[in-house]
Amino acid sequence: MKNQPYLTYEEYVEKYRGIIDDFDNFLAYSKKPLPKIIWTNLLKTNPNHIENLLIDDSVEYQKLDWWNGAFKIFSEYKPGKTIEFLSGQIHVQEEVSMLPVIALDPQKGESILDMCAAPGNKTAGICLRMNEQGFVVANDLKSGRVALLQNSLSRMGFTNVVVTQKDGTQISDDFKYDKILVDAPCSAEGNIRKSKWSRRNDSHSLKFQPIQIKLLNRALKLLKDGGEIIYSTCTYSPDENEVVVSSVIKDNVVLETINFPDTLKYSNGLKSWKDIEFHESMNKCCRFWPHQNDTGGFFVAKLRKL
Amino acid sequence: MIQEDFSLQNSENYKPYEQSIELVEFLKNQFGFPDDLFVGKSFYTIENSNIVYMLNSELDFHYKVTQIGIPVFKGEFPKGYVTNNFIYRYGKLAKKNVIEVDDNSIMTLLNREGISLSEENYGNGHQILKSGQKILGRGWIREGMLYFDGSKIWRQNLLDN
Numbered sequence: 001m002k003n004q005p006y007l008t009y010e011e012y013v014e015k016y017r018g019i020i021d022d023f024d025n026f027l028a029y030s031k032k033p034l035p036k037i038i039w040t041n042l043l044k045t046n047p048n049h050i051e052n053l054l055i056d057d058s059v060e061y062q063k064l065d066w067w068n069g070a071f072k073i074f075s076e077y078k079p080g081k082t083i084e085f086l087s088g089q090i091h092v093q094e095e096v097s098m099l100p101v102i103a104l105d106p107q108k109g110e111s112i113l114d115m116c117a118a119p120g121n122k123t124a125g126i127c128l129r130m131n132e133q134g135f136v137v138a139n140d141l142k143s144g145r146v147a148l149l150q151n152s153l154s155r156m157g158f159t160n161v162v163v164t165q166k167d168g169t170q171i172s173d174d175f176k177y178d179k180i181l182v183d184a185p186c187s188a189e190g191n192i193r194k195s196k197w198s199r200r201n202d203s204h205s206l207k208f209q210p211i212q213i214k215l216l217n218r219a220l221k222l223l224k225d226g227g228e229i230i231y232s233t234c235t236y237s238p239d240e241n242e243v244v245v246s247s248v249i250k251d252n253v254v255l256e257t258i259n260f261p262d263t264l265k266y267s268n269g270l271k272s273w274k275d276i277e278f279h280e281s282m283n284k285c286c287r288f289w290p291h292q293n294d295t296g297g298f299f300v301a302k303l304r305k306l
Numbered sequence: 307m308i309q310e311d312f313s314l315q316n317s318e319n320y321k322p323y324e325q326s327i328e329l330v331e332f333l334k335n336q337f338g339f340p341d342d343l344f345v346g347k348s349f350y351t352i353e354n355s356n357i358v359y360m361l362n363s364e365l366d367f368h369y370k371v372t373q374i375g376i377p378v379f380k381g382e383f384p385k386g387y388v389t390n391n392f393i394y395r396y397g398k399l400a401k402k403n404v405i406e407v408d409d410n411s412i413m414t415l416l417n418r419e420g421i422s423l424s425e426e427n428y429g430n431g432h433q434i435l436k437s438g439q440k441i442l443g444r445g446w447i448r449e450g451m452l453y454f455d456g457s458k459i460w461r462q463n464l465l466d467n
Contacts, residue, residue: 044395049439081463083440087394132362150373157395159347159362163373175367 004201009192012200016236019270020289029291034193037095038079040069041156042128045089053084066261067098088155093121094194096288096298100181100232101125103258103286103300108133110178115168115219118145120152122183127158136161137177139168169214176224184212186233186240190297193290205237212244220248220305228256229303234296236287238273241299245269245285246278252306255281265292269301319370323349323358325383332384336432338401350374356381360392388432390443390456397434397441404434405445405452412437416461420451 010027017023038054038061040047047069054061060075072095084090101122106112106129114123117138127136138153138161140146146165153161164171168182187205188195212233219229233240249255260266269285271278285301323329326349333339350359352371361375377389397404411421415435433445435454442464444455454461 081466083442083464086460086463087441087443088391089394135363135367137367146372153373154377154389154391155394157376157391159360159375159395161373161375162361162365162367162371164369165372166369172369175369 004203006199006201009197012202013189013236015202019238019267021267022291025291026289029289029294030192032193032290032294034094034296035294036073036077037064037067037093037098038071038073038090039064039067039093039098039125041089041091042069043132043157044087045084050084050090053082064095065263066102070098086155088157091121091124091152091156093125094296095293096190096295097121097234098125099260099264099286099288099298099300100183100230101129102260103232103302104179104181104228104230105259106130106134106179110134111175112136113171113177113180113219113222114138115171115180115182115215116140116184117149117163117181118142119148120150122181123149123161124152124156124158126181127153127156127161130160132158132160134160137164138162139164139166139171141165141167169211169218171218171222173221175222176227177222178224178227180219180223180227180229182215182219182229182231184208184215184231184233184240184244186212186235187237188234189236190234190288190290190299193296205235205239208235208240209244212240213247216244216248220253220303223305225305227305229305231301231303233299235299236289236297238270238276241287241301242270242273242278242282242285243276245301245303246276246282248303249279249281254304254306255279255284256302256304257284258286258300258302260286264288267292317370318368319353320350320365320374323351326358329358329379329383333378333388335402336388337403337434339396339399343396343399349378356386357389358383387446387455388444390460393434393444394441397436400434403432404436407435407437407442409437412442413465415445415452415454416456416465418453418461420448420453423447423450423452 020026040050059077061071064070079085106126117123118140123138266286266288269282288298330344358379359374360378378392435442435445446453446455
């Protein structure tokens with residue numbers, strides 16, 4: 001593996017040509033700047049107030065029809081230094097990274113673990129959608145990332161979340177959860193629109209697969225019977241997605257359909273990759289390519305423990 | 307005392323805040339927060355931290371934690387201060403010691419200068435600063451002068467904006 005050459009983005013994603021509906025469009029969108037999302041913290045203010053601010057600042061925006069109080073921003077705008085951001089009235093997030101929260105569908109009164117939570121964007125979305133009624137544990141491994149997580153949740157002002165710093169694969173199973181989000185560390189191929197392409201070879205994805213499988217297996221141990229896990233990554237690679245999810249599918253762990261909003265386009269999970277044939281239910285997984293919704297790339301799967 | 311030793315209580319590193327009643331009374335008296343804001347809330351401290359946190363339920367979770375809900379108060383009560391996190395979350399519900407500041411005053415305060423106030427109108431101590439509908443953060447009155455208590459980073463961000 002060490003002797004493999006480093007690849008450009010174009011060279012690297014060539015292996016996905018056969019699974020992307022419009023490869024040229026995919027490449028074109030991969031080079032475009034990524035629109036950001038601003039969403040309203042409904043515990044502190046209302047969407048009209050935030051929309052008026054955008055109008056006052058001549059910001060080009062569009063309302064997201066599947067998230068109350070969220071605005072897709074197309075013009076140059078830096079909300080991070082506004083009083084609205086500093087005081088936690090708004091949050092800035094990438095659109096596709098809001099999708100695991102939609103898939104998780106947090107309900108009032110549930111206990112939810114966000115296993116790899118930093119920097120806290122998805123945890124914030126979970127707390128908001130529960131209207132703070134329920135219990136959320138936001139965990140991450142490294143102290144620097146936990147600090148980011150704490151700052152983010154404190155700024156937003158949620159009162160139903162506890163932060164822990166633990167290796168996700170070592171979290172004690174004394175406490176069982178209704179739902180768990182495993183937003184796993186990954187090769188981040190889908191971040192090309194917001195991050196510089198880092199040097200990598202063709203087998204880069206395989207570095208992440210072992211920890212992804214361990215995290216998912218641990219999550220199953222931490223889950224109540226009947227509970228749900230959302231597994232997500234910001235990468236395209238089937239080696240980090242279908243292969244990982246397949247490894248835990250068994251009689252009492254099944255994939256379920258995710259009810260994403262009709263306006264969102266996505267591709268179903270693969271039936272096979274290289275020489276691997278997947279379980280037929282793998283088509284319930286969802287892969288978001290950048291050109292489908294003008295976003296970054298993402299993968300989301302929903303598992304239920306029977 | 308053994309009961310004070312976090313490390314001996316399973317793996318928990320937090321405990322209920324012993325002065326929670328006094329803290330709630332202080333918050334209600336100083337800012338006129340409504341009683342129901344604190345109904346069902348629990349207060350905790352974490353080992354090696356001087357921050358008091360507020361959670362919307364009892365914490366029945368026996369592990370080490372690094373944060374519990376929202377930070378409310380920092381320091382040894384009654385010394386110390388209410389956090390800006392708490393003020394930004396609940397400041398709109400405050401009925402007392404809320405000071406409206408105009409644009410010129412905001413710039414003065416952000417530059418770490420004080421503003422002279424009429425002492426008949428305001429007492430000493432913690433204040434909530436606002437401008438219209440915007441809660442700006444924690445203020446402090448000392449000897450008739452109002453100061454903005456935000457961190458250096460906050461002040462710089464607001465100045466840049």
